[in-house]
Amino acid sequence: MRFLDAGESHGKALVAIIEGLPSGLEIDFDFIDNELTRRKQGYGRGERMNIETDRVQILSGVRGGFTLGSPIALMIPNLDHKKWTYVMGERECDRQKRVVSEVRPGHADYVGCVKYGFDDARNVLERASARETAIRTAVGAVAKLYLKKLGIEVGSHVVAIGGVNSKSAVYSASELIKADSSPVRCMDKQAEKLMMQKIDEAKKAKDTLGGVVEVVVSGMPVGVGSYVHYDRKLDYALMGAVGSVQSVKGVTIGNDTTALFGSEAHDRMYPTGSGVERKTNNAGGIEGGVSNGEDIVIRAYLKPIPTVMSGLDTVDIRTKEGVKSSPERSDVCAVPAAGVVLESVVAYALAQKISECFGGDTMAEVVDRVSRRRAR
Numbered sequence: 001m002r003f004l005d006a007g008e009s010h011g012k013a014l015v016a017i018i019e020g021l022p023s024g025l026e027i028d029f030d031f032i033d034n035e036l037t038r039r040k041q042g043y044g045r046g047e048r049m050n051i052e053t054d055r056v057q058i059l060s061g062v063r064g065g066f067t068l069g070s071p072i073a074l075m076i077p078n079l080d081h082k083k084w085t086y087v088m089g090e091r092e093c094d095r096q097k098r099v100v101s102e103v104r105p106g107h108a109d110y111v112g113c114v115k116y117g118f119d120d121a122r123n124v125l126e127r128a129s130a131r132e133t134a135i136r137t138a139v140g141a142v143a144k145l146y147l148k149k150l151g152i153e154v155g156s157h158v159v160a161i162g163g164v165n166s167k168s169a170v171y172s173a174s175e176l177i178k179a180d181s182s183p184v185r186c187m188d189k190q191a192e193k194l195m196m197q198k199i200d201e202a203k204k205a206k207d208t209l210g211g212v213v214e215v216v217v218s219g220m221p222v223g224v225g226s227y228v229h230y231d232r233k234l235d236y237a238l239m240g241a242v243g244s245v246q247s248v249k250g251v252t253i254g255n256d257t258t259a260l261f262g263s264e265a266h267d268r269m270y271p272t273g274s275g276v277e278r279k280t281n282n283a284g285g286i287e288g289g290v291s292n293g294e295d296i297v298i299r300a301y302l303k304p305i306p307t308v309m310s311g312l313d314t315v316d317i318r319t320k321e322g323v324k325s326s327p328e329r330s331d332v333c334a335v336p337a338a339g340v341v342l343e344s345v346v347a348y349a350l351a352q353k354i355s356e357c358f359g360g361d362t363m364a365e366v367v368d369r370v371s372r373r374r375a376r
């Protein structure tokens with residue numbers, strides 16, 4: 001299973017092609033659109049979210065609501081494009097308009113200009129923008145439908161924004177649906193209030209905030225991943241997927257056990273008659289690069305968004321003079337939305353690993369193989 005996406009933030013559309021899904025998976029179009037709507041929410045989001053409706057169009061690979069086994073092409077039109085055709089037109093455009101030469105520290109502006117030989121970061125930021133996460137959310141939604149058929153659910157919640165931490169608690173993926181009723185997708189009401197105050201403070205100061213998101217996967221069968229090949233380990237796939245999301249600077253799986261003794265850290269196993277059970281999950285659902293049947297718990301650490309409206313010291317790459325960074329439209333805090341994106345990339349990475357482990361040309365074959373594994 002693989003996918004490729006394309007699209008500029010103010011281009012015509014975002015597109016993706018997913019290849020390798022089995023035939024016979026029912027596609028719930030409303031579910032995909034609802035995932036896209038979830039991604040647009042969150043206290044601290046910018047004006048762009050009011051412009052886009054984010055509705056997916058499926059161009060191939062699905063007939064009468066079921067996958068055919070052929071590549072699935074997805075498209076999300078950018079409604080804002082009509083206001084940007086003079087800048088983003090693929091045949092003709094005005095290169096003197098909306099130029100960004102005062103590169104933003106922390107964004108891809110500078111590195112992208114050096115890498116591709118540009119003196120206008122517009123060419124870079126249009127692709128580097130977190131707008132790209134909309135199409136990855138659509139791909140992740142399809143992956144979630146595949147996982148759901150196998151009894152696997154993915155949820156997330158925000159555990160910190162700008163240094164405000166929620167109280168620690170353990171949740172299953174299905175419980176985390178409650179996070180959606182919080183404007184910051186936080187399960188702790190007291191922390192929610194303080195996080196919102198912190199976002200208000202940042203907005204007033206023309207500043208931005210980062211934070212920490214936890215993703216939980218429930219229902220994983222034992223034995224997905226590898227202890228044999230370094231590049232087929234489940235944690236290798238998940239850490240790479242999570243690390244690929246804009247703003248993520250760190251990824252952990254399970255609890256921090258670095259200060260504990262081994263006797264305290266490892267999740268003891270007890271007989272159930274037919275298998276094993278554990279009372280703790282410090283390992284976060286993965287041992288030796290392989291799923292162990294416990295919930296997979298991943299934390300992503302996100303830096304504050306680099307578009308700081310008050311401006312940061314930087315260099316104008318055209319004049320080579322010291323200036324303040326360019327005030328592009330942006331979010332104050334995208335951590336709540338990042339939770340939805342992180343669920344999506346995790347769902348896709350898991351679908352890919354499950355497909356690698358069990359194969360299957362039809363959905364019925366995959367369901368059968370996974371249920372046989374569960375019965376072991």
Ligand code: EPS
Nearest residue numbers: 009046048128129130131305329330331
């Ligand atoms: C985003 C779309 C972007 C930004 C934001 C996220 O749209 P625009 O640039 O038109 O406002 O709002 O992008 C960033 C934070 C970034 O750093 O690029 C989206 O759809 O999520």
